[in-house]
Amino acid sequence: MKNGKKLMICAVIFSIFGATICSAVNTGLTFGEISVSPLSPAAQSTITISIPINGGTPSEVRVKIEECNGRTGICYPKIQNVSMSLVSVGNYQAKVTLIHTDATYINCTIAAKMNGTWMPSAKWKVVNLSENSNGNGDNGGNKTPGFDVVLIVIAIGISLIMIRRKREK
Amino acid sequence: MTISGIKKKPVLILVFLFFFLTVFAGCTEQKSNTGEDFVFKSLDGEAKHLSDFYGKVIVLDCMAVNCQPCMYQMLELKKISENYSKNDVIILSVDVWVSSGETASMLQDMIDAFKNQINLTLDWTFGLDGLNGTIQKTYASTGVPTLYIFDKKGNIYYSHVGYEPYTDLAVKIDEVIIKN
Numbered sequence: 079m080k081n082g083k084k085l086m087i088c089a090v091i092f093s094i095f096g097a098t099i100c101s102a103v104n105t106g107l108t109f110g111e112i113s114v115s116p117l118s119p120a121a122q123s124t125i126t127i128s129i130p131i132n133g134g135t136p137s138e139v140r141v142k143i144e145e146c147n148g149r150t151g152i153c154y155p156k157i158q159n160v161s162m163s164l165v166s167v168g169n170y171q172a173k174v175t176l177i178h179t180d181a182t183y184i185n186c187t188i189a190a191k192m193n194g195t196w197m198p199s200a201k202w203k204v205v206n207l208s209e210n211s212n213g214n215g216d217n218g219g220n221k222t223p224g225f226d227v228v229l230i231v232i233a234i235g236i237s238l239i240m241i242r243r244k245r246e247k
Numbered sequence: 248m249t250i251s252g253i254k255k256k257p258v259l260i261l262v263f264l265f266f267f268l269t270v271f272a273g274c275t276e277q278k279s280n281t282g283e284d285f286v287f288k289s290l291d292g293e294a295k296h297l298s299d300f301y302g303k304v305i306v307l308d309c310m311a312v313n314c315q316p317c318m319y320q321m322l323e324l325k326k327i328s329e330n331y332s333k334n335d336v337i338i339l340s341v342d343v344w345v346s347s348g349e350t351a352s353m354l355q356d357m358i359d360a361f362k363n364q365i366n367l368t369l370d371w372t373f374g375l376d377g378l379n380g381t382i383q384k385t386y387a388s389t390g391v392p393t394l395y396i397f398d399k400k401g402n403i404y405y406s407h408v409g410y411e412p413y414t415d416l417a418v419k420i421d422e423v424i425i426k427n
Contacts, residue, residue: 086365087318090357142348144313151316151410152390155383157347185313204315237260 106133112186112203120208121145121182124175129188129199130168136190136197139170145181153185154178162188182207282403285382287341287374290351290358295374297339298401304336304423305397306416309387311344312353316410320392321361321369326413327420328371335424338371343383343391345376396420399427 110130119125127141139162146153156177162170176184183206188199284298297305308324310317324338342354354373361367376382387393389408396405396419404426405419 086367087315087322090318090360090364091315142313146315146390147409148316150408151319152392152408153311153314153316154390155344155347155388157313157344159348185315187313240260 107131107136107190107192107197108133109188109190109199109201112188112199112201114184114186114203114205118206118208119176121179122176124173125184125205126171126173127162127186127188127203128165128169128171129162131170131190132168134192136192137194138191139164140189140191141172141174142187142189143174143176144185144187145176145178146183146185147178147180148182154181176207282397282401283385284401285385287339287376287382288351289372289374290355292351295372297397300337300339301397301401302399303334304399304420304427305395305401306336306338306420307386307395307397308338308340309343309382309391309393309395310340311342311347311391312349312357313344314391317392318357320394320410322367323411323413323416324371325367325369327416328369330417331420336420339374340369340371341374341376341382343376343380343387346378346380346383349375351375396423398423 108131110132113128115126115128116123127143129139129141131139141160141162143158143160144153145156154177158174158177160172160174162172165171170188183204186203186205188202189196190199191197284296286294286296289295297307306324306327308317308320310320321340324340327336328338342349354375358369358373361369386395392410394405394407394411394416395403396416398404404423407415
């Protein structure tokens with residue numbers, strides 16, 4: 079995609095999320111930077127997401143992880159919404175195992191519950207995923223045509239054995 | 248009974264097995280292609296049916312606010328909106344991640360952001376799936392954006408999962424307009 083297009087959309091995305099800044103500030107909550115470890119995780123690996131939250135103690139903090147594939151331009155519907163634990167004063171953390179084999183990036187957004195109201199973090203984190211160690215990514219799992227062909231070959235093989243046995247009788 | 252020395256029954260079993268596996272193998276990847284009607288909620292809260300728009304070519308964009316490719320897709324849909332008469336082609340963008348927490352106000356914020364940030368008016372029909380995610384399950388189970396082009400009778404003419412540039416969509420729209 080052209081750079082101009084990307085910049086335009088970045089402005090829009092920032093504006094969508096930026097609209098939530100004020101509401102979060104009004105509650106007294108201040109969201110820090112979202113950090114993800116490792117910095118460039120692989121698809122289907124387990125990652126640790128952390129965020130400092132100051133200005134209050136939310137009753138619950140959750141992180142939402144969307145997995146997308148930048149090559150095909152698709153975001154997958156299985157969005158993980160995981161509860162974060164308070165690991166030290168003002169610091170929340172969650173471990174999440176990524177689901178999709180062919181995701182190329184993830185988008186993390188965080189929300190905190192304060193006085194019964196959910197306040198989304200104004201910032202979100204996009205993390206590019208590294209290639210899998212086998213360099214292949216998803217080959218479709220059991221959806222590949224190859225899997226079907228194997229079944230057919232096995233069925234034909236069994237049938238031929240049955241035919242041969244009957245003929246021998 | 249034999250056919251050239253081969254018994255008929257095993258051969259029939261073999262043929263049956265072959266066709267059975269050919270037909271049913273890979274069923275997990277198949278998805279609805281019926282063009283079935285659905286109800287969505289417009290931004291003003293009104294319940295609308297896909298069938299309300301039959302009689303025109305419908306471009307259905309199953310999208311989500313928290314989906315970057317969907318934002319890029321808006322630019323391509325805008326070109327369709329500009330280049331085709333609304334008497335011929337209707338665009339419906341339906342947020343199908345309502346069951347994941349997306350709301351009408353988030354969708355409205357997105358439309359406003361396009362208008363305020365890059366002066367782009369998304370001048371077509373927007374709506375939301377229900378909380379049970381019926382549209383998502385039927386039309387966008389793989390992910391978003393998922394695009395469909397329906398002919399004037401409401402049959403699915405074309406579908407594509409993932410971002411699709413205007414040029415590719417326009418080819419399919421032209422085809423379906425001519426076909427009708």
